[in-house]
Amino acid sequence: MKKLPLKKKILFTFFVVLFTFVCLEIVARIAESFISSEATQQISIMKENPNNTGSYRVKENLHIVYNNRFTIKTNSHGMAWFEVKKTKRQGVKRIAFLGDSFTFGQWADNFERSFVGIFAKGISQFKSYEALNFGVGGYGFPDMFLLLQEKVMLFSPDYVVICTFNGNDFRDTYLGLNKYNIINGSCHWDEKNTAKKLGYTYRAKRKRFRKNFALYRLHRLYKKRRSRLESQSIFFDTLKVGRKFTYQSFWSQKPYSQIANKAKEESLSYLLKIYQFLQKRNIELLIVSIPFERQIYTKKLVGPDYDLSYPQKFIEKWSQPRSIKYLDLMPAIREIAWKEKKRLYLSGDNHFNNLGHEAAGKKIAEWFIKEVVQK
Template identity: 25%
Template sequence: MSKFKNLVVNLSLTLGGLFMGVIIGEIGLRVASIEGYQKIGDFVDSAPTSFHTAHPDLGWKLKPGASGEWKGEGASFVRVNSNGLRDDREHTKAKPPNTLRVAVLGDSFTEAIHVPVEQTFWSKLERKLGNCAAVKGRKNVEVLNLGVQGYGTGQQLMMLRKKVWDYNPDIVVLAFFTGNDVINNSPKLEYDLYRPFFVYNASGKLVPDMSFRKLAPLDRNQRAVSFVDRLPSWLVNNSRILQVAKKADLDLKKRQISKDFTVLRANNFNPPKDAVWDNAWRVTEDLIVTMRNEVVQKNADFLLVVVGDPIQVNRDPQRRNKFMQENKIQDLFYPDKRLEKLGNREGFRVLTLAEQFKGYTEKFQVCVHGFDNSVPCGGHWNEIGHRLASIKISQNLCQQLKQSQLPKR
């Protein structure tokens, strides 16, 4: 009996010590104003920033009328117009008379909250294309920015169908980012599953899979969920210790994501290494061709602009070579050349920017990506990158407009 009593006493002392430790920890964290994160709710607005909101078909979209300062990477005052476009202006659905209208689809490089509107490539494109001899003095030029952060090609195709044709554009430009767009199009590669993915049906036709609508918040992105979120809400939301533990866990996951994505991203620069990557590329190419076909059916012109990855255009050749050696990459411009071949095979224009940007960064020793408050020479285009892109795109579009005016033989 004495052994049993000793066991009870020891267990009581242990539990009592743990309980007091928890109480002291809870009080200490509150006194020190150390905070963490509460449990993820049963209903979550899946949106990448406060300028976005959830959407039942697209996953998320820009929030009409949203505005505010952005200082996460770069800096700007962001305004979203009443139609959900990142622009300081409103655009009528009906195309104004005597107007050449260009719609630009893309992801965060196109949305471009990292720079002020006047520095974005689509704003500069409007001004530059207006000086093209084929339209100057004849038509006004209006460029619409339909880019949304995080979108893959499938979501951009759905944007084309749901929103672009309301504006009756003459030209549709798709800005494709080699750094992650192929990944975005595959549910086996993409981390964030709260989005429509296109899959092949029994007839081999690409169709949107809308099953993401049924995903619980805990299942949308395992990289953004902590083990703490599996515990009861009443416990997590009343425990500062658990909230701090959740923050620490997510901070660790964020660092791990960065490492993992560096490895994943490197696969963009090599031919598909397995069936998953082969399918991701196949879906991506078919989505682009489908978009081109639908644009042509509306009697509009289509241009695919291939946005390079920061490493492709880094001003330091040694850094590029090191990246290639570490990841066993034979050709850093593999995705660009693959998309050029797709355009040649399917009969549409492709403008690749990476090699042209690389020549510029090497010659002038500047960065076209990156900001002082983020990764140097990494991330999204800075003002230089947007300016160069606007020049190259306007030259391409202007040349096409000039050719379309030539008398047919």
């Protein structure tokens, strides 16, 4: 049998490899459509801000049952809450909760089981107080401030509770009002805005090129699912600090990087704007810090490159000279998790499950009764 010349061998090998890759890519795309359909499913609940001033809002009058378990229901004002009138009843003091997806109630079975719903139940004995939930997924402090000015004030609140999530509120504040594009009712990162704020090191072109291939996406999906299986053991000795701006553990790093400090200062600046806005209107500001999962399930509070009291410690320190009532939920949630060995967050998701919402809501209600109602 006549041997092929070297050049033809190389060419033949190249086309075999190319053909194999194309076949694998086709198979991967078919597999991806089945395997990741649930993971990539988007729920159409958002809309552009009708005031055209930036940010976005939740759609009104939604009633969606997701995954045969979670009910997403909003009232005529786009709140994940009971139907309410803008005019409050005489003698009633209103408590407006502002925050991100945790405050919105994702993924409690329904808004009654969200921590704001549990809070409302916890203070229901005091008929002169009424809770309202203005939480919106993905919000940072600029979004909350804008919502406060354009919408929340129409409901005449007496107290405003800012619920800040330790895992990404500094990030979402730094990325600003226009960090997302609303496409088909769901939030998608505005890559141009992200590049402008963080630089191109955050979104390397090589990574963007790889994302075009289903083989790469399936590999990432496999790693993510494997990580979920490994995290069935939810307790850890130490925290592995994420060096990427979008990682939740990034905000517990020690010392803070330059960009983390920028995000921190911008976040505190917006909290000051909110505080001054409310102070002029004789409305009291309260702040609740919500821990991310690893802050609860990491045994050692402090390591060589992390401190689990960050980032909430910065907000607490900022609150003290202004006599702002402040609650860090981390100690109470940690106590429950370690004592009862319970999972308080959804497996494979960074949000509270029903037990987590219940624990947070009860603690906030106890704190509010002690610090406000009984004072």
